[in-house]
Amino acid sequence: MNDKVKLSRRGFLVAAGAGGAAAAAAVASKVAPQQPAEAAAPGDAQRRGYRLTEHVLSYYRTTKV
Amino acid sequence: MNAAAETLARTAVAPEDQARADFYALLARLLYAGPDAALLGSLAGADEIDVDGGPAALASAWRELVAAAAAMDPEAAQLEYDTVFVGTGKAEVSPYATHYLTRTGAELILARLRGELAGLGLARSAGAHEPEDHFAALCDVMRHLIVARPDAAPQEEKRFFEAYIQPAYAPFCDAILASQNTNFYKPVARFAKAFFAVEIESFGML
Numbered sequence: 001m002n003d004k005v006k007l008s009r010r011g012f013l014v015a016a017g018a019g020g021a022a023a024a025a026a027v028a029s030k031v032a033p034q035q036p037a038e039a040a041a042p043g044d045a046q047r048r049g050y051r052l053t054e055h056v057l058s059y060y061r062t063t064k065v
Numbered sequence: 066m067n068a069a070a071e072t073l074a075r076t077a078v079a080p081e082d083q084a085r086a087d088f089y090a091l092l093a094r095l096l097y098a099g100p101d102a103a104l105l106g107s108l109a110g111a112d113e114i115d116v117d118g119g120p121a122a123l124a125s126a127w128r129e130l131v132a133a134a135a136a137m138d139p140e141a142a143q144l145e146y147d148t149v150f151v152g153t154g155k156a157e158v159s160p161y162a163t164h165y166l167t168r169t170g171a172e173l174i175l176a177r178l179r180g181e182l183a184g185l186g187l188a189r190s191a192g193a194h195e196p197e198d199h200f201a202a203l204c205d206v207m208r209h210l211i212v213a214r215p216d217a218a219p220q221e222e223k224r225f226f227e228a229y230i231q232p233a234y235a236p237f238c239d240a241i242l243a244s245q246n247t248n249f250y251k252p253v254a255r256f257a258k259a260f261f262a263v264e265i266e267s268f269g270m271l
Contacts, residue, residue, distance in 0.1 A: 009219075009270040013081040015119025016263045017127070024087035027104075027111050060187040060205060 082211050088260050089208040095253050096150075096160055097201035099143030100134070108134035126252070126259035133252040142249045149246050158240045158247075162198040162233040174198070178229060182206070200237060203229050223268040234261050 078086070094104065111131050114124040150160045163171035178197050182188070187206065195202065207230070210222045234257065241247050241254035 005270060009267050010079070010081055012119065012270060013085070013263070013267050015117045016266075017114035017116045017119065017121075017123045018081065018085055018088065018260065018263045018267070024084045024091065024114075027087070027091055027107050060182070060193070060202070060209065061190045 078212050085264070086208045086211040089204045089211070092253075092257055092260070093201045093204035093208060095250075096204065097199070099146030100137075100139060100249075101143070102139040105134045105137055105139055105142065120263075122259045123256075123263055126256040130252040130256045133249050137249045145247065145249055149241070149244055149250065158237070158244055160200050160237070161196060162200060162203060162229055162237070163196075165233040165236040174229075181225070185210075198229065200230075200234070219268075219271060223271055226264060226268060230261065231265060234258070 094100075100108070108131055111127075111134075113131075114127045116124045149157050159165075163174050166174055175196060175198055182197060185206070187209065189197065189202075193202070197203075206225060207222060210225060214221075238254040238258045241250050244250075247254075
């Protein structure tokens, strides 16, 4: 992707409010998934590469470890 | 990838892409299950979206969603989710994308999606039993493509979005809006439509 396209797309996203929105970040950090019971074991989180942060839905796990 | 490497990778995500990922995370969560008290509380206290001379549709849809979260109690929201999207037998509003695509091609699309997910190194978590074309799962893949692969070209996000979300989200959101049993999920659907419209326009610039 060339820089011009990248800049205009970024400009659009920011202008539309979908870029740099602190609003989304503040809420997303609170998106604690309702953990399925079998996923609640301590230590399990570290083994699942896909559970990057507290707001990951944990629907998927990565198979590339 | 271990946690430290993920943290490093996250720092390479541009702010606007992180914001998109956060919106996908929120939509994935809201479409997977009814919001709990903590989520409703943080949504209710969320800041407004700044628009910098651009289209205001996303900001007004967000404002409406924030107001709805403030007025909603979690038990009612969860009951609403279960009534509309789960139900017994056939759900009133299917949360699965293939439901809105050509009915005959649903199995084919699901098979292709599974192949793509395998190629991306993604497999369902032990606790996730729903088929992969659940809208929550599709939003979660988008979030993953944005934050876990910041070096990957956005063309890959675009391709996935156009194949699975773009053709199905409007009838899905319209079904939510048309339901007599939805209350909190109407502003969710309007926000989803506004957000995906921004996504479509931005992907069009690639």
